[in-house]
Amino acid sequence: MKQIKTLSDAELLSQTRNLVSRERELTTELLWHLREVERRRLYAEQGFSSLFDYVRRGLGYCEGSADRRISAMRLLKELPQIETALKSGELSLSNASALQHFFTREEKGKSYSETQKNSLVAVVTGKSRRECDALLAGLAPEPARAERARPISATQTEIRFTANQELMQKIEKLRGLLSHQNPNPSYAELFDMLAELALKRLDLEKKPERKPAGKPATLTPPAEVALPTEKSRNIPQALRTQVWKRDRGQCTYENNKTGVRCGTKHLLEFHHIQDFSVGGQHTLENLTLRCRCHNLYAAIQTLGSTLMNQYLRE
Numbered sequence: 001m002k003q004i005k006t007l008s009d010a011e012l013l014s015q016t017r018n019l020v021s022r023e024r025e026l027t028t029e030l031l032w033h034l035r036e037v038e039r040r041r042l043y044a045e046q047g048f049s050s051l052f053d054y055v056r057r058g059l060g061y062c063e064g065s066a067d068r069r070i071s072a073m074r075l076l077k078e079l080p081q082i083e084t085a086l087k088s089g090e091l092s093l094s095n096a097s098a099l100q101h102f103f104t105r106e107e108k109g110k111s112y113s114e115t116q117k118n119s120l121v122a123v124v125t126g127k128s129r130r131e132c133d134a135l136l137a138g139l140a141p142e143p144a145r146a147e148r149a150r151p152i153s154a155t156q157t158e159i160r161f162t163a164n165q166e167l168m169q170k171i172e173k174l175r176g177l178l179s180h181q182n183p184n185p186s187y188a189e190l191f192d193m194l195a196e197l198a199l200k201r202l203d204l205e206k207k208p209e210r211k212p213a214g215k216p217a218t219l220t221p222p223a224e225v226a227l228p229t230e231k232s233r234n235i236p237q238a239l240r241t242q243v244w245k246r247d248r249g250q251c252t253y254e255n256n257k258t259g260v261r262c263g264t265k266h267l268l269e270f271h272h273i274q275d276f277s278v279g280g281q282h283t284l285e286n287l288t289l290r291c292r293c294h295n296l297y298a299a300i301q302t303l304g305s306t307l308m309n310q311y312l313r314e
């Protein structure tokens with residue numbers, strides 16, 4: 001472990017990549033082993049009630065991990081040709097598992113031929129889990145259930161409703177804009193933050209004395225966003241809006257060697273390209289949007305890692 005600290009950055013990145021590739025190969029090997037344990041019913045002999053029980057209690061995986069491994073194993077058993085995609089990581093364990101659940105859930109009313117299964121595998125290969133879920137849900141849509149608000153205790157109410165695509169996009173955008181308050185809110189926490197904001201605006205008892213001129217500025221960063229330091233507080237609102245619009249509300253950091261661009265909409269801050277401390281100005285050219293991680297990264301480049309390290313890794 002000590003040796004890790006002596007590696008160069010390039011060596012560390014290359015070894016990490018190597019480990020990921022070995023991990024995927026091992027996981028695929030594990031799936032074949034689980035298949036054989038199941039075929040021999042060894043889990044029963046070992047005192048477990050099912051393969052799932054064996055993987056969970058016997059091998060120590062949590063329920064989600066056990067389920068992903070077993071369902072991916074079933075898909076691999078049926079379509080052994082997916083092995084290459086699993087090993088390369090093009091087909092993630094989680095997408096393989098989602099596909100298997102989809103095929104078995106659908107089996108009651110509808111069955112899929114091997115060709116159909118293979119073409120669906122091809123469609124979800126290289127996709128994120130969220131994209132995969134959306135794709136599968138699109139193939140077998142469920143009817144929306146009626147809205148409901150149900151008291152579940154003296155002080156709590158369970159609320160259920162169905163959001164359409166537009167609302168989900170708005171919710172995603174709001175999550176990004178409110179990420180400074182809470183980086184990963186539950187729906188209840190998000191709803192609470194939105195209720196506070198709406199009440200500040202609408203509730204006369206909560207409204208501040210001074211009324212700002214009501215201008216509808218959809219892309220204007222709200223007051224909650226990007227106020228990490230004293231210096232950025234002084235950036236004039238009009239300029240903040242210009243920067244925000246030009247950068248399309250995303251982190252603009254890009255690795256100039258790999259071309260990988262961050263693009264996150266979470267925890268955004270205004271970043272001075274030439275640092276404020278060395279005379280960088282509040283100008284459109286000198287300002288850009290960066291997420292907190294990339295703002296810190298820039299600070300390390302400017303201030304040196306010794307000073308910043310105490311805030312970061314350890």
Ligand SMILES: [Zn+2]
Pocket residue numbers: 251252253262263264290291292293294
């Ligand atoms: Zn970033």
